[in-house]
Amino acid sequence: MPFRIIVLAKQVPDTRNVGKDAMKADGTVNRAALPAIFNPEDLHALELALRIKDQINDAEIVVVSMGPGRAAEIIREAMYRGADRGVLVTDRKFAGSDTLATSYALSLAVKKLAPFNVLIAGRQAIDGDTAQVGPQTAEKLHIPQITYAEELVDVNSKQITIKRRLERGIEVVRSPLPVAITVHSSAPVCRPRNAILVMKFKHARTTTELQEETKDYTELRLYRPYLNIEEWSVEDIQAETEKLGLSGSPTKVKKIENVVLQRKESKAFTADDKDIDLLMQELMASHVIG
Amino acid sequence: MNNVIVYCEITEEGHVAEVSQELLSKGRKLASDLGIKLEAIAIGNKLDNIEKDILPYGADVIHIADDKRLFPYTTLPHAAILLKLFEEIKPEIALFGATSIGRDLAPRVASAMRCGLTADCTSLEIGDHTEAKTNTTYKNLLYQIRPAFGGNIIATIINPDTRPQMATVREGVMKKEFWPAVAKPEVNKLDVAKYVNDEQFVVRIIERHIESQKINIKNAQVIVAGGYGVGSKENFDLLFDLADVLGAQVGASRAAVDAGYVEHERQIGQTGVTVRPKLYIACGISGAVQHRAGMDQASMIISVNTDPNAPINQIADYTILGQVHEVVPRMIKYYRQNSK
Ligand SMILES: Cc1cc2nc3c(=O)[nH]c(=O)nc-3n(C[C@H](O)[C@H](O)[C@H](O)COP(=O)(O)OP(=O)(O)OC[C@H]3O[C@@H](n4cnc5c(N)ncnc54)[C@H](O)[C@@H]3O)c2cc1C
Ligand SMILES: Cc1cc2nc3c(=O)[nH]c(=O)nc-3n(C[C@H](O)[C@H](O)[C@H](O)COP(=O)(O)OP(=O)(O)OC[C@H]3O[C@@H](n4cnc5c(N)ncnc54)[C@H](O)[C@@H]3O)c2cc1C
Numbered sequence: 001m002p003f004r005i006i007v008l009a010k011q012v013p014d015t016r017n018v019g020k021d022a023m024k025a026d027g028t029v030n031r032a033a034l035p036a037i038f039n040p041e042d043l044h045a046l047e048l049a050l051r052i053k054d055q056i057n058d059a060e061i062v063v064v065s066m067g068p069g070r071a072a073e074i075i076r077e078a079m080y081r082g083a084d085r086g087v088l089v090t091d092r093k094f095a096g097s098d099t100l101a102t103s104y105a106l107s108l109a110v111k112k113l114a115p116f117n118v119l120i121a122g123r124q125a126i127d128g129d130t131a132q133v134g135p136q137t138a139e140k141l142h143i144p145q146i147t148y149a150e151e152l153v154d155v156n157s158k159q160i161t162i163k164r165r166l167e168r169g170i171e172v173v174r175s176p177l178p179v180a181i182t183v184h185s186s187a188p189v190c191r192p193r194n195a196i197l198v199m200k201f202k203h204a205r206t207t208t209e210l211q212e213e214t215k216d217y218t219e220l221r222l223y224r225p226y227l228n229i230e231e232w233s234v235e236d237i238q239a240e241t242e243k244l245g246l247s248g249s250p251t252k253v254k255k256i257e258n259v260v261l262q263r264k265e266s267k268a269f270t271a272d273d274k275d276i277d278l279l280m281q282e283l284m285a286s287h288v289i290g
Numbered sequence: 291m292n293n294v295i296v297y298c299e300i301t302e303e304g305h306v307a308e309v310s311q312e313l314l315s316k317g318r319k320l321a322s323d324l325g326i327k328l329e330a331i332a333i334g335n336k337l338d339n340i341e342k343d344i345l346p347y348g349a350d351v352i353h354i355a356d357d358k359r360l361f362p363y364t365t366l367p368h369a370a371i372l373l374k375l376f377e378e379i380k381p382e383i384a385l386f387g388a389t390s391i392g393r394d395l396a397p398r399v400a401s402a403m404r405c406g407l408t409a410d411c412t413s414l415e416i417g418d419h420t421e422a423k424t425n426t427t428y429k430n431l432l433y434q435i436r437p438a439f440g441g442n443i444i445a446t447i448i449n450p451d452t453r454p455q456m457a458t459v460r461e462g463v464m465k466k467e468f469w470p471a472v473a474k475p476e477v478n479k480l481d482v483a484k485y486v487n488d489e490q491f492v493v494r495i496i497e498r499h500i501e502s503q504k505i506n507i508k509n510a511q512v513i514v515a516g517g518y519g520v521g522s523k524e525n526f527d528l529l530f531d532l533a534d535v536l537g538a539q540v541g542a543s544r545a546a547v548d549a550g551y552v553e554h555e556r557q558i559g560q561t562g563v564t565v566r567p568k569l570y571i572a573c574g575i576s577g578a579v580q581h582r583a584g585m586d587q588a589s590m591i592i593s594v595n596t597d598p599n600a601p602i603n604q605i606a607d608y609t610i611l612g613q614v615h616e617v618v619p620r621m622i623k624y625y626r627q628n629s630k
Binding site: 013015098099100103127128129130131132133134135136138139140144145146147148161166167168169170171172173174175176179249250251252253254255256257258266267268269270271273275276277279280281283284288289290 | 302362364365366369389390393394396397398400401402404405406407408409410419433437438439442443444445446447448449450451452492493494495496497498499500501502512536555568569590592598603604606607608609610611612613616617620621624625628629
């Protein structure tokens, strides 16, 4: 039985570059208008998984992502960097899930991969920004959690020791396995793609993707099963539909507003000594300072 | 309807954290609006005088779980205590600080109760909601207002059907306010053994290095903040000099923190602290939406920037077009010469 490490990875719109056309008229986000990227902290999560794998004989890394078909891109990206297998949890019925419904679906996918030893997620996704999915998935699996991991101190087949980053310092904690870990952005960055792995996995596809290919890779997959990125639907993970999507989400979005920058009347000064003196005089006269 | 409950986080120094006192202040108002009680729960070790930190904010009931195994915080025992307590007192609303503890604990509890949880709220209000499809009206819901999508949108989130309505809020977002009518609260000391079991202590802390909070930029009246444009740690010293003469605190953008110019505690913005000073002097800060989220409530903003089109200038009251290392020394000089 290999030592199984599961990494939860989310494909996210690059919210660091949101332009005007990113919002649809109904107030929802037009994800298609934004580049889709590997959630940054999930790459740190992958690196932690790789470091565990470096220390354990016979360890394997399975990447699980829930999202639309194109999220297979990040699974391939993870493979190029050292993940062994990937699962895309994908179904229209997942749409509109809040963190509770998302963690329900992810926990069922993880259960289907049991037994596993370590479950690793990013701390936070840059679109929803809640940092809730990691702890909620851990709770649904009834396993302990270590949040904000910064460094792997030690791991063996029974327990793991992790340095955590807190607001005002660090903490080193030890937990028996299996455990869920969420990884902080201060953890080591992910190693780059490995040329050999890129060659090995460049034809890795989900079945849906295969159907869209012009070349037929069916035969290739027969003797290279690792090229199959599994696709799991609601039925595959045996989820109850009413616990998914909008109906399974206790939080409802009542209203969404775009943040608009309100231009103020501002007084412009140059870096001239006279100008600065004038400004300081004004501030002191109005008792803003002094 | 029963109560609003606030999870009171315990600091290294054994006090209730400021963010929890801010939430008690907010919770007090929400509870009064709804005509229900405000309750507080403190979980830790040696909490003999902890009521003193909670009383001024108007809690009607204070629950205390005091046991040497409950400090420092670990997830499972704190979650177990809350779960059982919530089952007993059935809160309408439960509030947590969006701190490393609150963001670890609240989702665990919400998941076990299958409740909705809204992260990082910047505003909490009571209001009604009508579900268009079914034409059902929900009275007195908690509107949980939060930025998402990297700060580019503001969403109002409600939990019509599940209780408690749970939310986390960052430090500095709500205002700490004493509650004038000093109530005589009921103190409920929990029998900890009934709330936790040994298996919940499986995660062991083997080492801790926590610094006491030296830097407190949150309540500063004047803030001199530096960004990546400050250029170096040495140039940042100029900002400390200016802060010194003005009696101000030094803040920073994330890019400045990432570049190693200053400590993370000084970061202002969506993933740092939120500040509301009288005066905010932004030096070499472009004004990304994530930064503005933490400072746009400042009464007055001065921007020192080499780029006249820096986004920060759009929300500034005064802009100075120039280099930080030239402008700041001149400000210091003028102030020194002209203040009494
Ligand atoms: C404007 C807006 C506001 C929202 N506010 C809330 C809210 O307050 N409360 C709430 O419950 N929901 C909220 N949601 C819904 C929430 O964003 C989604 O449920 C989302 O799928 C997961 O939350 P997240 O992006 O915050 O993930 P986080 O909890 O921040 O993600 C943490 C980690 O979990 C893992 N992970 C998360 N999603 C996936 C996935 N799909 N596949 C694989 N791994 C994953 C990743 O490792 C990730 O790094 C909001 C959505 C929007 C659009
Ligand atoms: C999820 C998320 C959360 C984030 N949270 C935060 C947060 O909490 N806080 C935060 O600040 N950022 C946050 N960021 C980062 C944010 O997007 C910006 O990258 C960051 O604020 C930029 O910092 P800056 O303005 O110092 O640097 P830059 O954007 O590089 O700007 C430097 C500025 O300095 C000016 N300049 C250059 N040289 C000089 C000079 N000699 N004199 C004067 N001016 C000069 C330039 O014109 C420019 O305007 C977050 C990002 C993400 C994605």
